[in-house]
Amino acid sequence: MERLPYEVVVKDGRFFYRQSGKLLHTTGEGAHTKWIFVLSTSKILYVGKKKKGSFQHSSFLAGGATSCAGRLVVEYGMLKVKIWQKANIFGWIHAAISG
Numbered sequence: 001m002e003r004l005p006y007e008v009v010v011k012d013g014r015f016f017y018r019q020s021g022k023l024l025h026t027t028g029e030g031a032h033t034k035w036i037f038v039l040s041t042s043k044i045l046y047v048g049k050k051k052k053g054s055f056q057h058s059s060f061l062a063g064g065a066t067s068c069a070g071r072l073v074v075e076y077g078m079l080k081v082k083i084w085q086k087a088n089i090f091g092w093i094h095a096a097i098s099g
Helices: 090-098
Strands: 007-011 014-017 035-040 045-049 066-071 073-075 078-080
Touching: 007 045, 014 078
Parallel strands: none
Antiparallel strands: 007 014, 035 045, 035 066, 073 078
């Protein structure tokens, strides 16, 4: 899998795709669409749509080591804090990116 289209950077507090320069926007595609992220051990952030059975967290790094992973919601480049019962991932991603 080519990783570059999934690579996301944070500039001035907003999330952008590195390759295209477009703002990341994960809402508006239906309530059942889940967006996932992985932060690599070298602090590169990857974001994409989860596809059950074919594209999941391990797909970004081909099963390699990660700093953290989870789900996220981003509206027009701005991270929306949403905590799912399963895990509190946002404290980890903020610490890892700010690091």
